[in-house]
Amino acid sequence: MGKKIIQSNIEKYGLIFRLIEPGDAAFILKLRSDPSLARFISKTSNSLNDQINWINNYKTREAEGKEYYFVTTTLDGQSLGTSRLSELEGDCFELGSWLFSREAPQGASILADIVTKEIGFDMLDFNFCKFNVRKENKSVLKYHLNFSPIIVDENDLDVYFNLSKENFYKNKNKFLKFYSNGN
């Protein structure tokens, strides 16, 4: 049975999640070329055209329900960061591209991570999500461990995790109580 296709914006916890468009290329490039944010991500071409082409190719995968790349914005449309669900196969999706501007309000990146997982677990009805984190990215590692994921593999650079829907829902409220009014 096919999964639901996401086509419209999602509003939750005072933030808007909209599917990325070629017009977001400059914002993505700005995020990915920020030295403090780029420490733990793969290198990106500095070409705006390359970024636009990448997004155009992604839009094909999005239309087929294979991948969803979101820009998180404030309610008045200010772009704050990104998150992505990919490899939507079987019972598991992959999380990635979790990158937020240093000017984003405190907690926006955490709320975006929670909403991205809710999209995968609730809207798309997956039971597991996988993600990997650079070992040196200690604050992100520490954050993810709060959800009690299973470590499925590791190498010199990365730790590979699998998080169950059950553990996500057991643990997400400890974050929401700090940052959300529940809407």
Next chain:
Amino acid sequence: MEINQFVGLFASQFEDSDIENITENTEFKQLETWDSLTAFSVQSMIEDEFGITITPVDLKTATTVTDLFNLVKSKG
């Protein structure tokens, strides 16, 4: 809890590069590795150790580690 113990607990929420530079007078939001995730770690540590919820608004009012310690004491 004494301020020195609090500084130790606070510093342990940061990446290694910042830990040794943290004192009671540190303006923690100026540290290179201060971000939302570190803020969450600090909020969690305070809740676990003191049973007190510190909100993002509370954190905004604190500049130094001592400010935060005093805020925790005032809510305790």
